[in-house]
Amino acid sequence: MSDSLITPRTMSGFRDFLPEMMIPRERLMETARQVYRKYGFSPIDTPTLEYAEILTGKGSDETDRQMYRFQHGKHDVAMRFDLTVPLARFVAQHQNELGMPFKRYHIAPVWRGERPQAGRYREFAQCDFDTIGTTSIASDIEIVMVINDLMRAIGFEKFSIRMNNRKVLNGVLEKSNLAEHSVPVLRALDKLAKIGRDKVKTEMAEATGASDEQLDQILMLAEIKGTANEVLEQLVPLCSGNELAEQGREELAQIVAATEAVGFPEGTLSIDVSIARGLDYYTGTIVETFLDDLPEFGSVCSGGRYDNLAQLYTKTELPGIGASLGLDRLLAAMEKLDMIPPVKTPADVLIVFFDKSQLHYYLKLAQDLRAAGLGVELYPDAKKLNKQYKYADRRGFAATLIAGGDEIERGIVQVKWMADGTQVELPVADGGKEIAEWIKNQQG
RNA sequence: GUGGCUGUAGCUCAAUUGGUUAGAGCGCUGGAUUGUGAUUCCAGAGGCUGGGGGUUCAAGUCCCCUCAGUCACCCCA
Known part of the structure; x- marks a missing residue:
């Protein structure tokens, strides 16, 4: 009975992977695993489903809205929308068994109920790596080094790691007496490259009622251009007089110096004072990674430092830093750039x-x-x-x-x-x- | 979640603007070819025009709904 056939189809934003896609996808995961392991990150896994209270506490209303959530019997249940919040729960729960510092990687699917777009899906894999339990700048440096190794191992030459520091942003906001408006100001600032100076300024003014003078100071900061060292130079006067900002600048300087010392390829790492990242829990270093050939795809590997990741679940302070490789976005980019060979078999x-x-x-x-x-x-x-x-x-x-x-x-x-x-x-x-x-x- | 655009064969696209039986290239299957693929030749399969409803003598074409894709917003890998 042909009328009784069910149409085979997948939900919006959810996809099948055929062998010719799954073969490079698995290779990508394998490459990521190898790089992480070389740095001593250990694999973990956590459940797909968590009690909703675990996942809703940390995020904004926005992440709550994007979360797949349902009632199962008496339980309010949700699907993880990233791997960082489950990590926070995980380390809070197992801190005594793990010992600190703890370095882990986690490759797994996450779900976000947002409108799909090119390179954006409702189900996609993230490849996270984090170091928990230390505030040392050595960890920040290492994260940047991992991203560089990762991108090159995957086969990318033309990409740029952009770095910033929340302390610089927040310190300068303090100087301008805008500290209490940091969230809307940073959100607007993040759009600088996309919508331009005037629109950013208008948005900031509407959100905060700040004066022209105050906003110009912020924008001056964000518009600094040049090599990493040139940016650091120009940041000196802008940060001076504010302890937080000076500290942030110093951290950036240390990371730049360290990457130079280990022979980091020139031009790979830059400082972009306009990047802020949406997530509220970042407190120090922030990084994003863009493909030179597909900047419109957005960041393919982002992360940052957080002072107290697990504060919702434990009184122990657990600082850390980590980043997430957007595996499926990267795969979509590779397809667009013709980097996927037409091979449908894993055999030679x-x-x-x-x-x-x-x-x-x-x-x-x-x-x-x-x-x-x-x-x-x-x-x-x-x-x-x-x-x-x-x-x-x-x-x-x-x-x-x-x-x-x-x-x-x-x-x-x-x-x-x-x-x-x-x-x-x-x-x-x-x-x-x-x-x-x-x-x-x-x-x- | 809000708004714009799009939807014809597995893929890329046609169909004289509402008019008989929806075509082509590529791909797929078989054959020419029981010792050789990617090049050549021949044949074949494959479609309720995304799905449902409406207007009309007549709908792939017009209208509504829905599903999916895409773009922008929001947010982000």
Whole structure:
């Protein structure tokens, strides 16, 4: 009954991943894992669902509104909308088992009920890494270094890490007697690059009733341009006289100096005094990462320092710093930039099923090659070669292997490199070692 | 959550402005080709024009609702 069929579809902002997308997506996660582990971050996981009170306490009304939330029996339940709030609960609950400082990474999906846009979804993966339990600037420096390593390991050359410090912003607001209006002022300031000076000023004036003079002082700060060191230089007079601002400037200077000392690529890190970030809990360093080729995609890796992350759940002060790689946004960007190869299989090699009577021979050959480190698929039917080679081509196999009666008798296989059609005869007596080596060599 | 634009085959797009049976390229399946894919030739499958309702003699085309995509706002990865 065709009328009773249910239309197969996914909800707005939720997506399926086909192999050609999931393969690079998994590779991205694997790359992130490797980088995090190199810095000593340990993996954790937390539940998808939390009691709603855990998640609603910290966020703004805005995050509450975006949260998927429902009643399950007697319980008020919600789906996590980021990985930082669950982390706060997690460290508060397990602080004695974890010991401080604690470094963790967490790769998992989060959900936000907002309107989808290019690079924005309702379900998307975040790859968070945080260091909890220390206020040392060394952790701030390390976060910036991780972002740099991460982006380069993924394959990006053209990106910029923009850094700021909430203390500078708040200190200068104090100087201008605007401290009590920090939230709307910073929110407006964050839009500087997008909507321009005049509109930002209008928005600030409407929100705070501040004078032209007060606002000019803030905007002067945000409009500082130049290399990291030039910005630091110009910040000196603007921060002077306010302890908080001077401290923030000093922290920025220390991070810049440290990245220079470890040979950070020039121009990768810049100071942008206009970035503020929406989240209220940031108190020090703030970072955002933009792709030079797709600035409109927004930040692909953002984070910052917070003084007291878990204050809702414990009296112990737990300062920390961390950032979040937007895996799905990055994937969307890579697709747009043609960085996703058209590969639909995770295997390197297809063995052509040539002779129906030789199934055992092919199975053994496949096993040997797997043991030698290759991903190997045996075509399941002895169909025409035309079909099998076409299949290999469509799936994006790097190489095909074929052995008929003649080759089997001679103890060799024909190995074909699909990209250029190169074909060689290689022996099988060594358990596929030479074949594996040849293929890895071709792969570069 | 608010507003604008869009929706025709798996994908990219046509269809004389409301007029018979909705077409093409690419892709897909099969064949030419039981020892070779990406190039060539032939054939085939694939559509309730996103879904529902309305106006009309007549709707892919006009109107309303809904779903999805997209853009802006809000916010953010």
